[in-house]
Amino acid sequence: MNRIALLLRGLPGSGKTTTAALLRDSLVPAVRISNDSVRYMARPRDFSDFTLVASELGCLDLALSYLDSGFTPVIDGVFEDVDFLAAQQLRFQRKGMRLVTITLEGPLADLLDRNNARDPLARMDEDRVRELHRQFRPAGLLLGIHDKQPEEVADDVLDLLELTAQETETEPPATEDVDLLFLRHGAPDYPGDTYPDPYAMALSPRGRDEARAARAAVERFAPEVVYTSDFLRARETATLATAGLDAEVREETALRERVFHAFAGLDLNEVRRHLGPEADRVLTGNSDLCDLDGEESYEQARDRVLEFFAALTARHPGRRVLVVGHGGPHHWLLERALGAQLRGVRALRWDTGHLSRFRIGPDAVAVDFVNRSPEDIARSPQPAKEAP
Structure with missing residues (x-):
């Protein structure tokens, strides 16, 4: 029943x-x-x-x-x-x-x-x-x-x-659309004076609290598949948010945030000298308008992310998928849903430890909600689908 x-x-x-x-x-x-x-x-x-x-x-x-x-x-x-x-x-x-x-x-x-x-x-x-x-x-x-x-x-x-x-x-499945819940990692423990190494930057105490707080919403969603970026802050969030669930967490390089790896561990003043006028934007999380020789371009990063999401309907048709990741990949998936080009525009908030929900079909992406707190989701009825 x-x-x-x-x-x-x-x-x-x-x-x-x-x-x-x-x-x-x-x-x-x-x-x-x-x-x-x-x-x-x-x-x-x-x-x-x-x-x-x-x-x-x-x-x-x-x-x-x-x-x-x-x-x-x-x-x-x-x-x-x-x-x-x-x-x-x-x-x-x-x-x-x-x-x-x-x-x-x-x-x-x-x-x-x-x-x-x-x-x-x-x-x-x-x-x-x-x-x-x-x-x-x-x-x-x-x-x-x-x-x-x-x-x-x-x-x-x-x-x-x-x-x-x-x-x-x-009956055959009513739809092959993927029901995707996208969780932003918890607040990271940013180094005070150097450009962060994404493989070493862990969650802050607040970030761990946010990841644990997301667990009730994740349990209610009951994901059948879990993907996370392989950056440490996302992996830690995925581990804490899915604790107790019978679900394998898969690390996925395609879900990485776009960062400049050559700067990892470099003094911030030195980074500012390299980046010039774009430094403040990059250091506050928006590198859309900045490209550097030898680093992944904006277009390459965007294509990488969207290719991953486009393949989900073939990999997991009609399933519930949890993705734990970053603002950039979320921004590009939202662009796809809205049919808009938003390069450099980050007007829509997506707070750490918050969630968005998408329906991903073979030819289109729809968005159910953006930037909802785990507490709001845990209190409200959520669409969930019985595993086949």
């Missing part, structure tokens, strides 16, 4: 609440998400479009979060708008998950009898039930409830879920 959320919809009196509770107990680890309960937490608590749309969307957001944590959500509610449900099914699919909708159907007379037998506080106005019945449209899988006890309905739902899970297993 992994990566499947169940949405149980039907009119008042169709037994959604009891059936959903039974299913939650059968699908452990699972969570029941009641639309009525979510709506009840807000004011106003009416049945206006404003409150219904907000509560239904809240239920599905909560379901995504629980799915991402390994639970099977069982959502119950009326969910009258089938167009809304179709859009949500597509939303789940794009996140590598599946929303299975089951509509409980019963005769109006049965529904009215069941509704009248409910606790007065939970009972719906009879005219409202009749109105819903007139305009209620089926969606997803249909399941008749006439003359059935909730336990029987729950068993029928489990049978339908089993068939759905089997269909999911035999």
